[in-house]
Structures are given as structure tokens and as C-alpha cells.
Amino acid sequence: MGGVSAQAACQRPPVLPSTSPDDGTWTTAQRQHATTIVTIGSQRGVPPRGWVIAVATAMQESGLRNLANSAVPRSLTLPHDGLGHDHDSVGVFQQRVSPPDGQGNWGSLEELMDPPTATDKFYTALLKVADWQKMRLTDAAQAVQKSGTPEAYQKWERPAEQLVAAIAGFGSISEIGGGAPQAPCGTAAIPPATVGPDGWVQPVHAFVGDRFGAPRPNGRRHAGVDLIAARNLPIRAAAAGVVTKVNCQSSTGTCDSDGNSKASGCGWYTEVTHALNVTYQGQTITSAVTRSCHMVTQPSVHIGQIVAAGDVLGFVGSSGGSSGPHLHWEVHLNPGSSVDSSNATDPEPWMVFVRSPLGQ
Known part of the structure; x- marks a missing residue:
């Protein structure tokens, strides 16, 4: 697989207006x-x-x-x-x-x-x-x-x-270069990922923050893992498949600027469906869906696009219900037509099973 153009990483969310020193926010x-x-x-x-x-x-x-x-x-x-x-x-x-x-x-x-x-x-x-x-x-x-x-x-x-x-x-802070680290821009290529022996790859190379099943408000549980990565790092397809969803989901009304911890939703996100034929924890798995949330801008892929393991889907951001840049990543096994928490599985043991464990 060749390198992927990094031009998409040059896209920035609209700059929020700066806080004036005299607007009363600070004494x-x-x-x-x-x-x-x-x-x-x-x-x-x-x-x-x-x-x-x-x-x-x-x-x-x-x-x-x-x-x-x-x-x-x-x-x-x-x-x-x-x-x-x-x-x-x-x-x-x-x-x-x-x-x-x-x-x-x-x-x-x-x-x-x-x-x-x-x-x-x-x-x-x-x-x-x-x-x-x-x-x-x-x-x-x-x-x-x-x-x-x-x-x-x-x-x-x-x-x-x-x-x-x-x-x-x-x-804006972008005028003086004080913002978060950016992914490479222009004509440079993002290096290809090293794909594991079973055809899987880490979606981002980052340490694991909140884990699967962590408590959430209203009695809910965390349906995936949070991979704590810098803004604009590339998010990769974890395995070969087809893009089945590209969407903006945010209670703030936009995914083109950072969300916050009081908001809800995946922000800009993708779902990729993978055809499989494996036995995992005593169950025959014929398909999986991986969901990647909180991208910084509209994803780089489109519905129906065929992707290889390691292809870039988008870039790490903080859109939707998010307190800071990270990738919220889910794995759903045999989901059928409904990708929801009922068919979410813990991504960490799954990625160990496919010999591409998460984490640094």
C-alpha cells in the first residue's frame, strides 16, 4: 500500500473568535x-x-x-x-x-x-x-x-x-503558531502503516485512556476505548473493508469546531464494515464494524469506498462530545443492520486476538 496524501490534514476547522482581554472572562x-x-x-x-x-x-x-x-x-x-x-x-x-x-x-x-x-x-x-x-x-x-x-x-x-x-x-492562535501539533500538509505523504499478520493495524498509535465499559452518565457504559492522540494525527482503517457510514453527530449543532465535555455525539465519524470468517470467544464472526469518532474535519473517505488496512479515514480531533483531542474507537461483531451498544465488544482483547494490540 502506498502513502496517502496528507492534503486533507491541511484542512482546519473554522477558527473560533479569540477571547478579548477585556471581555470579563478573566479578572x-x-x-x-x-x-x-x-x-x-x-x-x-x-x-x-x-x-x-x-x-x-x-x-x-x-x-x-x-x-x-x-x-x-x-x-x-x-x-x-x-x-x-x-x-x-x-x-x-x-x-x-x-x-x-x-x-x-x-x-x-x-x-x-x-x-x-x-x-x-x-x-x-x-x-x-x-x-x-x-x-x-x-x-x-x-x-x-x-x-x-x-x-x-x-x-x-x-x-x-x-x-x-x-x-x-x-x-487566532494559528496566526502565531501556538496551536496543537498538526499532521503533515501539502504534497508530502503520510507513511504507510505496518499491517499485522492477520491483516489488522492500530487505528492510531496511542495509549489507551478510558476503557470499554467505563461508567457514563445516565447509567450508560463506554462502548469503545479512547485512544489519546494529538490533534490531526491520521486515523487508519483497522482492516480491509468498505466505508458504510460518514456522519456528523453533535448536540452542539456543528462538527467543524471542537465540542466539549457537556456535549454529546461522535462528532465527525466513520464506520467501516469488514468481512470475516473467524471464531472468537466461541462465536463464529462473519462481519465486524469499526467506528472512529471525534475527527477534526469531515472524514477523508466516502460511503461505499473500499479501503485497505492502514488507509487514512480522517484525522484526530475533538468534535462532538469530547473534552480534548482523541480517537473514540469501537468494534461491533456480527452487528447485522444495527450497530449499537448491544453488539459492541471490548476492542482491546479483540485487537490482541487479531495480533495488532492497541496502545503504545
């Missing part, structure tokens, strides 16, 4: 801390993507506030915007204070309660992370912060992009 103090973060990043020559990561981290850690901590009594004597309560963490980035005031190793209390110095320390740590510019925002932030909730930063990507763009005086 004057919060905007000032964000401005400090952007300014220090610019002075140090950190690419704009780093500014977004830093601002999103501060949004999650402190709500863009310079927090003192009652567990670090001397912090109460220094200028602060409020109180935090996490161990001996202080400041905009909630960095842990070094002895004698704390048991951390980020620096002295005075340094960490000074937003410019705390920001400088964050960037120093970020720049030591290999390939940080290629990572999802939450992975880059987590590599610096070592948080107990590593996925928490991702939800701040869009607000951070909007605020950073506004502070920098641009209408």
Missing part, C-alpha cells in the same frame, strides 16, 4: 499573570506553543492566581491573590517550596511567590522535556508538573489559546 489580576507568562516566554525565545502550555497549566493549577498556602505560613506575608491547600505548593503554578519553608525542590518561597520567577522556572523545566512541542498539551504540562491528575490540563487548551492570542494581539 485584571488573572490577565496580568497570563501577560507575564506570555512576556517571559517571548523574552526567553520560547515558541508560542510553550506560552499556551504554560498559561493552560496556570489555569488548571491556580486559576491564574498567585496563591499563598496556610501550610507555608510565611507565604501569607507575601503578596498573594488567595489561598491554596495542596501540600506546600504556592504561586501561579503551584510549585512546591524548597526547605526550609517546604519539602519541594522548585525554589525558595520568595522565588515561587514571584510570578515572573515562577514562570521562568516553569519554562526551564518545559524546555528540558524531549519533543514537548509534539505532545498533547496535557502530556507536556504533566511532564513538568507531575500532577496526580495528568489529564486535567487538556480542558484548558482552547481557553489558553484564546487568551494567549488576545494578549499577543492576534485574532
